[in-house]
Amino acid sequence: IIALFLVSVKRMRKTIVAGNWKMNASKDSVDNLIKDLLTGMDGITSEVLVCAPFPYLAQVELLIQGSKVMLGAQNLNTNASGAYTGEVSADMIKDFGARHVIVGHSERRSLYGETSAMVAEKTKAALNAGLTPLLCIGESIEQRDSGNTEAVIEKQLSAVIELVGIEAFNQIIIAYEPVWAIGTGVTATPEQAQEAHLFIRSLLAKNDESVAQKTPILYGGSMNASNASELISCADIDGGLIGGAALKAEDFLQICKVG
Ligand code: PEP
Numbered sequence: 001i002i003a004l005f006l007v008s009v010k011r012m013r014k015t016i017v018a019g020n021w022k023m024n025a026s027k028d029s030v031d032n033l034i035k036d037l038l039t040g041m042d043g044i045t046s047e048v049l050v051c052a053p054f055p056y057l058a059q060v061e062l063l064i065q066g067s068k069v070m071l072g073a074q075n076l077n078t079n080a081s082g083a084y085t086g087e088v089s090a091d092m093i094k095d096f097g098a099r100h101v102i103v104g105h106s107e108r109r110s111l112y113g114e115t116s117a118m119v120a121e122k123t124k125a126a127l128n129a130g131l132t133p134l135l136c137i138g139e140s141i142e143q144r145d146s147g148n149t150e151a152v153i154e155k156q157l158s159a160v161i162e163l164v165g166i167e168a169f170n171q172i173i174i175a176y177e178p179v180w181a182i183g184t185g186v187t188a189t190p191e192q193a194q195e196a197h198l199f200i201r202s203l204l205a206k207n208d209e210s211v212a213q214k215t216p217i218l219y220g221g222s223m224n225a226s227n228a229s230e231l232i233s234c235a236d237i238d239g240g241l242i243g244g245a246a247l248k249a250e251d252f253l254q255i256c257k258v259g
Contacts, residue, residue, distance in 0.1 A: 009213055010235055010236075010238070012213070012214070013213075013214065013215075013216050013238045014046070014047050014216070014238075014239075014259070015045070015046040015047070015232060015238060015239045015258065015259025016046060016047045016048075016049065016173060016216050016218060016238060016239035016259075017046045017047070017048050017049070017239050017240055017242065017252070017255050017256045017258075017259065018048075018049040018050070018051060018072065018100070018134060018173075018175075018218065018239070018240070018241045018242065018246075019049065019050040019051060019242050019246025019247075019252055020051045020074065020102060020105070020220075020241055020242065020243050020246060021050065021051060021052055021053060021074075021246060021247060022053075022074070022107070022243060023053055024053075024247055025052060025053050025055075025056050027056075027059065029247075030052070030056050030059050030060060030063070031059075031063070032249075033247065033249055034050075034060060034063040034064060034069070035063070036249030036250070037050075037069060037249050037252065037253065038063075038064070038067050038069065040249065040250075040253040041067060041068060041069065041253075041256075043257075044068075044253070044256045044257060044259070045259055046239060046256050046257075046258070046259025047068075047070065047239075047259075048068065048069050048070065048256050049069070049070040049071070049072050049100055050064075050069060050070075050071060050072065050246065051071075051072040051073060051074050051100065051101075051102050051134070052071065052072075052073070052074075053074065054073060054074075054088050054093075057071065057073060057093065057096035057097075057098055058096050060096075061096045061097040061098075064097075070099055070100065071096070071097055071098040071099065071100070072098050072099065072100030072101055072102065072132075072134065073088070073093040073098050073100075073101045073102070074101070074102045074105065075088070075101070075102065075103070075105075075108060075122075076088060076089060076090050076093060076101050076103070076122055076125060076126060076131075077089055077125075078118075078121045078122055078124070078125040079125075089125075089129075090125050090126050090128070090129030090131050091129055093129075093131060094129055094130065094131060098131070099131060099132055100131060100132045100133075100134055100173070101126045101131045101132075101133055101134065102133075102134045102136060102175075102241075103119050103122040103123050103126060103133045103134065103135050103136070104116075104119035104122070104123075104135055104136045104137065104156070105136045105177075106136060106138060106177055106179045106182055107182075110179070116155060116156050116159035116160075117159055119135070119156070119159065119160065120159045120160045120162070120163040120164065121163070123135055123160050123163070123164055123168075123172065124163055124164050127164060127168055127171055127172070132171055132172065132173060133171075133172050133173070134173045134174075134175055134218075134241065135160060135172055135173070135174050135175065136175045136177050136220065136241070137153055137156040137157055137174065137175070137176060137177070137200070138152075138153070138156075138175075138176055138177040138178045138179055138182075138196075138220075138221070139152040139153065139178055139179065139180075140152075140179040140180060141179065141180035144178065144180065149178075149196065150199055153176075153196065153199060153200060153203070154203060157174075157200065157203055157204075158203070160172075161203075161204075161207060166204065166207035166208045166211050167208070167211065169204060169208075169211050169215045170211060170214060170215075172215065173215075173216045173217075173218060174200060174215060174216070174217045174218070175217075175218040175219070175220045175241040176193065176196050176197055176200060176217060176218070176219055176220070177219075177220035177221050177241060178192075178193075178196070178221050180221075181220075181221025181222050182220065182221050182222070182243065183222070183243055183244060184221075184222055185222050186221075186222060187221060187222040187223065187224075187227050187231070188219070188221055188231075190230050190231050190233075190234050190237075193219045193231055193234060193237060194234040194235065194236055194237060197217045197219070197234065197236035197237050198235075198236045200217055200236075201213075201215070201217060201236050216238040216239060217236060217237065217238055218237070218238060218239045218240050218241045219231050219232075219237050219239075219240055219241070220240060220241030220242070220243070222243075222244070223240040223241075223242050223245065223255065224242075224244075224245040224251060224255070225245065225250075225251045225254035225255060228240060228254070228255040228258045229258045232258045232259065233258075239259065240255060242255060
């Protein structure tokens with residue numbers, strides 16, 4: 001009975017498959033990738049989203065018109081406009097039809113010094129503009145090996161809950177991305193991933209049980225066409241955030257079909 005209940009709760013949450021192209025694109029590759037994606041979308045029930053580098057948002061916006069593929073960005077500045085050379089605001093992202101934006105990706109945390117407090121501010125700025133933040137959290141291998149996985153996840157998540165409030169998670173997608181699995185080819189086992197996802201959901205539930213049941217929690221970290229199905233079938237894994245495999249239409253479509 002409990003298993004049946006968990007399955008039906010999971011069905012309430014749509015499967016979401018999001019591609020993170022990172023800094024990989026050219027006009028030609030974007031054209032080909034989106035065209036190939038669109039020809040394979042028939043029958044796909046997952047929500048499908050591609051997060052493109054800023055210069056390609058306009059191109060993707062045009063290419064996906066009338067399709068069910070959605071567009072997202074990979075970062076944003078918290079200010080609305082002004083003297084912030086090289087930066088891009090939430091409204092600019094929205095201007096190109098994007099509905100989502102990644103915040104707190106581990107590459108931004110580690111390479112560009114984004115703290116959990118900054119990630120929380122970015123989440124707030126995205127929400128204020130009506131964008132859905134795709135909030136990335138996850139531990140490094142050192143943190144896992146020293147038994148600190150849950151403490152790290154809790155710290156990253158509570159910084160956001162404290163700033164935007166638990167109700168805001170009705171508009172937030174969480175991505176659990178263990179840093180050691182990103183771009184390494186080493187995927188978390190379904191057991192490791194499910195354990196972390198359940199922990200994240202329990203942290204949300206401490207604040208609000210119904211928000212916790214509704215919030216999508218995606219797994220990210222070397223997800224590909226061959227491991228997606230066993231990961232996404234776990235009770236608390238609601239889809240994937242895909243890096244490398246999102247650059248190949250065939251692989252990405254295969255993952256989208258899992259939902
Ligand atoms: C990512 O960048 O969010 C990611 C999960 O990358 P990859 O799938 O390549 O590990």
